[in-house]
Amino acid sequence: MNNATMAATSGWAERPLSKLAGALCLLVLVIGILLRPEAGWSGLLIGGFFGLTLALGASLFAAINAVSGARWSAPFAVVPSALGRTLIVPALALAVTFLGGLSVLYPWAQPAVVEGSHLLQEKTAWLNVPFFLARAGIILLVLLAMTHSLFHRPASGNAAALPRPPAAAVFLVVFAVAITVGSWDWLMSLEPEWFSTMYGVYSFAGAFVGGIAAITVLSIRLSGSHASPVQLGERQLHDLGSLLFGFSVFWAYIWFCQYMLIWYANIPEETPYYARRLSYSWSMLFWLNPVVNFVVPFVVLLSSRAKRNPQVLMEVAGVVLAGRWLDTYLMVAPALARYPEFPVYALAATGAVLLGMLAIGQRHLRAVG
Amino acid sequence: MVERERIHSVAFDSPEGAVEAAHLFRAHGLEIRDVHTPFAVHGMDEAMGLRETRLPMATLFGGVLGCCLGFGFQAWTHAVDWPLNIGGKTNLAWPALVPIGFEVTVLLAALATVAALFVRGRLLPSLTGRMPTTQPHARVTDDRFVVLVAERDGSFSPARFHKLCERLGASEVLDAWRVS
Known part of the structure; x- marks a missing residue:
């Protein structure tokens, strides 16, 4: 391992300042959970799910490349693999959320609420505490085992190699089921009387865009020096830009489909989800969501020159990452709060999760360099 | 009298081989008329020296x-x-x-x-085509990557050309003709 790689891959999570920031985030989060359980636990849920979508999106990217025999992504394959292996951090955050905050966050876990709702009584076969915890445990453990088998390399092996195609193919199937059931359980059941059959694909679209955006930002940041294990040519930039462009359009397509069908039909059992998000100042955030997640990447990345410019591409991917967080926030927070407030605890939880992921990701990158 | 232009159809087994050949043919002052491949090959546009597409x-x-x-x-x-x-x-x-x-x-x-x-692409019925008048290589829709090289002027040397093709690992070198 040489100095240039050190400079490229270390520095972030290991600086005392980052450790201090991580500790501060955790402290704020714990205070939030103790003083205002709803805001605190929902913050951890937002941070955990956001981190989970980034790690899973990156794993999905690696798995698709492995299954299709792609070679174009090999020069930066270490990035999705390092990001995929950080799954342990958001998985832990979600596990803590479910073990500690279940009855605070989910109305179906509050006996008084279930007693007053015929709909929820009908749903208890699926939405009950032991079954929910068992599902969450199985999903998170299987995902951790899968990403480990995808990205683990014996010390002597070529660490930068893509995952083996059979393991990657199995992961694709497991991922599809996990993100669908996971998003029903962990996010959609925050408003248990409401449902959308598009929720799973909506979460998938968001996770994949998030993974691509995170890979893009990290790859561009790490590809500075010749000694770095990450090398981006013009074609890699162009293809990453095309993927970011394409899947942000796909996300917008799904976002609009879900909205339009419910808007058009205007059925009382479906509209509360959007009614809540279009009330008070939530509506500003609601309309900001498609702007940062779709309009910005669409307009900027329409030209291929912008896709090949690392600075522009990195900035757009950064905007999309912020948009991914906003989208996750809007899937969770309006279910628990009538008015939006400055999301201190959600940001603190996200900071703690991301810093933890960065620390683990850097350890894996260093093993490669 | 209709003038006919001599074109050599050089087939390769791999996309990389065809890209490298296109680079080298141009470096040797040969003109590339077209490249036929089973799928879009990354880097071929630059290798052929095409202008950025509009x-x-x-x-x-x-x-x-x-x-x-x-x-x-x-x-x-x-x-x-x-x-x-x-x-x-x-x-x-x-x-x-x-x-x-x-x-x-x-x-x-x-x-x-x-x-x-x-x-x-001059594919409308009233336009003269850009394809050679002979049939394209039968396997360009399967696993062959064919570079069409035109003889530009009198300085063309068949012997040197065939040697270059051999050095590049071409699997076949055929003649084709085009009405110009």
Whole structure:
């Protein structure tokens, strides 16, 4: 391992300042959970799910490349693999959320609420505490085992190699089921009387865009020096830009489909989800969501020159990452709060999760360099 | 009298081989007429020395036109020509216009792209084609990557050319002709 790689891959999570920031985030989060359980636990849920979508999106990217025999992504394959292996951090955050905050966050876990709702009584076969915890445990453990088998390399092996195609193919199937059931359980059941059959694909679209955006930002940041294990040519930039462009359009397509069908039909059992998000100042955030997640990447990345410019591409991917967080926030927070407030605890939880992921990701990158 | 131009069809087994050959042929002062491959090969445009494509402008033009027509026509029918009360929504309820507006955008963008292909590729019946008059290599739709090299002037040396092809690992070198 040489100095240039050190400079490229270390520095972030290991600086005392980052450790201090991580500790501060955790402290704020714990205070939030103790003083205002709803805001605190929902913050951890937002941070955990956001981190989970980034790690899973990156794993999905690696798995698709492995299954299709792609070679174009090999020069930066270490990035999705390092990001995929950080799954342990958001998985832990979600596990803590479910073990500690279940009855605070989910109305179906509050006996008084279930007693007053015929709909929820009908749903208890699926939405009950032991079954929910068992599902969450199985999903998170299987995902951790899968990403480990995808990205683990014996010390002597070529660490930068893509995952083996059979393991990657199995992961694709497991991922599809996990993100669908996971998003029903962990996010959609925050408003248990409401449902959308598009929720799973909506979460998938968001996770994949998030993974691509995170890979893009990290790859561009790490590809500075010749000694770095990450090398981006013009074609890699162009293809990453095309993927970011394409899947942000796909996300917008799904976002609009879900909205339009419910808007058009205007059925009382479906509209509360959007009614809540279009009330008070939530509506500003609601309309900001498609702007940062779709309009910005669409307009900027329409030209291929912008896709090949690392600075522009990195900035757009950064905007999309912020948009991914906003989208996750809007899937969770309006279910628990009538008015939006400055999301201190959600940001603190996200900071703690991301810093933890960065620390683990850097350890894996260093093993490669 | 119709003039005929001599073209050599050089086949390769791999896309990388064809890209490298296209680079080297040009470096040796040979002219590349076309390259036939089973799929789009990354880096071939640069290797052939093609100018940056302006095809996206045709696509963008079709897309913008389709977007305007799609939304405009629906807005006119819904709000101006035949207003109807649909579910109590306003006559110009924009979400209702999006699916068709989107589809017409994609449709005209795609049609404009194909139209540009026909015009620029001289594939219209009235235009002289760019293809060689002999049949293209039968396996370019399967696993062969064929570079078509033109004899530009008197300085062309068949012996040197065949040696170069051999050095590049060409699997076949055939003659083709083109009416110029």
